[in-house]
Amino acid sequence: ALCHVSLDELNQSQPRMFSLQKIVEISYYNMGRIRLQWSRIWQVLGDYFNSVGSNANEEIAFFALDSLRQLSMKFIEKGEFSNFRFQKDFLRPFEHIMKKNRSPAIRDMVVRCVAQMVNSQSLNIKSGWKNIFSVFHLAAGDVDESIVDMAFQTTGKIVTVFYKQQFHIMIDSFPDAVKCLSEFASNSRFPDISMEAIRLLRSCAVAVNESPQQFAEHTGMENDINVLEEDRVWVRGWFPMLFSLSCVVNRCKLDVRTRGLTVLFEIVKTYGDSFKANWWRDLFNILFRIFDNMKLPEHVTEKAEWMTTTCNHALYAIVDVFTQFFDMLGPLLLKDLYSQLQWCVQQSNEQLARSGTNCLENLVISNGGKFSDDTWDATCRCILEIFKHTLPEELMTWKPEAGMMQPQAPEVQRHGILKRSNSQHSVYSLNSEDGKTETGGVFSALLIKCVVQLELIQTIDNIIFFPATSKKEDAETLAMATADLNQSGNISVSAEQSECQREEQGMYSFLSTAHLIQFVECLVESHRFAKNFNKNQEQRTVLWRAGFKGSVKPNLLKQETQSLACVLRILFKMYSDEKRRDDWPEVELRLISVCKEALEYFLSLQSEPHRDAWTSLLLLVMTRLLKMPDRRVRRKFVLQYS
Numbered sequence: 001a002l003c004h005v006s007l008d009e010l011n012q013s014q015p016r017m018f019s020l021q022k023i024v025e026i027s028y029y030n031m032g033r034i035r036l037q038w039s040r041i042w043q044v045l046g047d048y049f050n051s052v053g054s055n056a057n058e059e060i061a062f063f064a065l066d067s068l069r070q071l072s073m074k075f076i077e078k079g080e081f082s083n084f085r086f087q088k089d090f091l092r093p094f095e096h097i098m099k100k101n102r103s104p105a106i107r108d109m110v111v112r113c114v115a116q117m118v119n120s121q122s123l124n125i126k127s128g129w130k131n132i133f134s135v136f137h138l139a140a141g142d143v144d145e146s147i148v149d150m151a152f153q154t155t156g157k158i159v160t161v162f163y164k165q166q167f168h169i170m171i172d173s174f175p176d177a178v179k180c181l182s183e184f185a186s187n188s189r190f191p192d193i194s195m196e197a198i199r200l201l202r203s204c205a206v207a208v209n210e211s212p213q214q215f216a217e218h219t220g221m222e223n224d225i226n227v228l229e230e231d232r233v234w235v236r237g238w239f240p241m242l243f244s245l246s247c248v249v250n251r252c253k254l255d256v257r258t259r260g261l262t263v264l265f266e267i268v269k270t271y272g273d274s275f276k277a278n279w280w281r282d283l284f285n286i287l288f289r290i291f292d293n294m295k296l297p298e299h300v301t302e303k304a305e306w307m308t309t310t311c312n313h314a315l316y317a318i319v320d321v322f323t324q325f326f327d328m329l330g331p332l333l334l335k336d337l338y339s340q341l342q343w344c345v346q347q348s349n350e351q352l353a354r355s356g357t358n359c360l361e362n363l364v365i366s367n368g369g370k371f372s373d374d375t376w377d378a379t380c381r382c383i384l385e386i387f388k389h390t391l392p393e394e395l396m397t398w399k400p401e402a403g404m405m406q407p408q409a410p411e412v413q414r415h416g417i418l419k420r421s422n423s424q425h426s427v428y429s430l431n432s433e434d435g436k437t438e439t440g441g442v443f444s445a446l447l448i449k450c451v452v453q454l455e456l457i458q459t460i461d462n463i464i465f466f467p468a469t470s471k472k473e474d475a476e477t478l479a480m481a482t483a484d485l486n487q488s489g490n491i492s493v494s495a496e497q498s499e500c501q502r503e504e505q506g507m508y509s510f511l512s513t514a515h516l517i518q519f520v521e522c523l524v525e526s527h528r529f530a531k532n533f534n535k536n537q538e539q540r541t542v543l544w545r546a547g548f549k550g551s552v553k554p555n556l557l558k559q560e561t562q563s564l565a566c567v568l569r570i571l572f573k574m575y576s577d578e579k580r581r582d583d584w585p586e587v588e589l590r591l592i593s594v595c596k597e598a599l600e601y602f603l604s605l606q607s608e609p610h611r612d613a614w615t616s617l618l619l620l621v622m623t624r625l626l627k628m629p630d631r632r633v634r635r636k637f638v639l640q641y642s
Contacts, residue, residue: 087128182244
């Protein structure tokens with residue numbers, strides 16, 4: 001009744017605070033009652049202070065807050081028994097006032113009151129830590145620098161000082177603490193505080209790592225009844241912290257989210273040895289959220305930046321984690337990772353698409369020695385699926401809409417050639433205006449597919465023979481071709497020795513003949529597609545006039561030659577491998593067929609630059625034939641081409 005009278009007095013045109021003062025006095029004198037009695041009294045008084053503290057009149061709100069502060073300090077001095085939550089109920093009005101009152105002065109007062117409690121009564125605070133972090137969480141998103149800074153300084157002291165002294169008491173509020181730090185990191189108005197908050201999140205990992213038994217044994221946590229004891233450190237420690245860092249990545253600007261992503265993976269790499277299988281599943285659900293297409297920014301420029309920076313960074317980091325903990329993660333999550341890599345490769349972002357193939361290559365080269373037959377099956381399926389979905393088939397069928405072709409208009413036809421600085425392959429750019437049109441979008445997607453095809457060809461070559469092996473082999477082959485006849489034998493021997501040393505590092509010996517043949521068939525398909533496109537002069541002219549390329553007609557020469565070179569290397573290697581003697585008849589048929597088709601095509605070429613592009617292929621075929629020790633095999637090949 002007295003609370004209602006006081007509220008009526010405060011809502012008058014000329015407010016009176018007589019009843020408010022009496023309520024404060026009554027509260028003070030009744031604080032000595034037993035906890036259960038006081039709890040019932042506070043159910044009424046708490047709602048009253050919520051209303052008064054949210055009053056638009058700052059004088060009234062100030063008086064209520066100051067009174068609440070004094071009562072809280074006296075109440076907290078009494079301490080709290082284990083498994084009780086009286087402090088949490090008592091401090092809840094601070095949260096309510098912080099949430100409802102938009103006055104900067106009142107919000108500042110709330111933060112100051114809570115900060116004073118922390119600095120003077122930290123040893124007596126038990127369940128009240130949850131309310132304290134909740135108030136600071138609300139302050140973290142404020143626009144007033146003084147409010148944010150004061151809340152952050154106090155939060156920083158809690159994490160750096162009190163966690164070392166009494167973490168076992170504060171363990172129940174740990175998820176609230178990391179959520180609070182995440183909110184500080186996500187306030188874009190104060191980048192210095194954001195970076196420092198991420199550093200504090202990193203330090204929280206040390207506290208969790210040093211206290212697994214405390215998490216397991218702590219019985220005061222809410223909602224822990226159905227959580228296994230061994231999983232409590234994950235549910236209440238690691239998961240909230242890693243999830244908070246992922247929220248920073250998903251919400252913040254580039255520099256802050258990059259730092260957040262770096263710290264996230266630093267923690268995983270440092271402490272991942274202690275993670276259990278079900279923990280890893282939860283973690284990768286968090287990590288894959290970074291690539292969630294529904295959460296990417298809608299604006300085209302922001303989405304492209306997100307893919308090129310954050311997604312790209314996350315992809316390489318995930319593969320590093322997978323390699324470090326492959327024994328645990330391989331059986332659990334490899335298929336999920338392959339699906340994610342396929343998604344990246346199929347995006348309309350060249351950097352992310354190329355990174356997807358590079359990460360796939362790194363993953364297989366680093367861990368292929370541990371793959372089972374089933375794992376190799378899944379790996380081959382993944383690569384073949386990517387090949388299938390990135391074959392630029394529209395190049396053969398694309399036609400301009402009626403009235404679009406303007407062969408006399410130089411501005412439509414003149415587009416430069418762009419050499420990508422971060423790729424060994426050249427692709428052709430559209431100008432910025434074309435990029436905004438439907439045609440420009442189609443051409444851009446086709447160009448990315450062309451790049452991915454080249455990257456995939458190189459990826460297969462690198463997986464089987466180890467990176468840079470083929471380039472060194474081509475250089476040695478050229479050296480053999482240009483050397484004196486008397487020296488060629490010595491060069492051949494040294495070339496074979498270095499080749500054997502390098503190929504031992506590749507995955508050739510771990511791949512079955514069936515898997516290698518799958519790669520061969522896929523590469524042959526890619527080669528034939530490129531060859532058919534290069535022969536289709538009419539379609540190339542249509543694309544050139546529509547702006548697909550600049551001063552010369554578009555071609556797929558690199559795809560045509562590099563895919564065939566990889567096929568030849570695989571087949572020649574298998575044909576000289578004693579361990580695959582049973583497969584020689586099939587390999588021989590394929591090898592003869594490929595060589596015959598290649599030589600017939602070369603002899604039909606009329607363009608001198610096109611013939612020059614095949615020089616390394618011819619050298620490869622002739623050199624490998626000369627290296628064959630069996631003269632019957634040589635004669636067999638000679639008979640085929642005679």
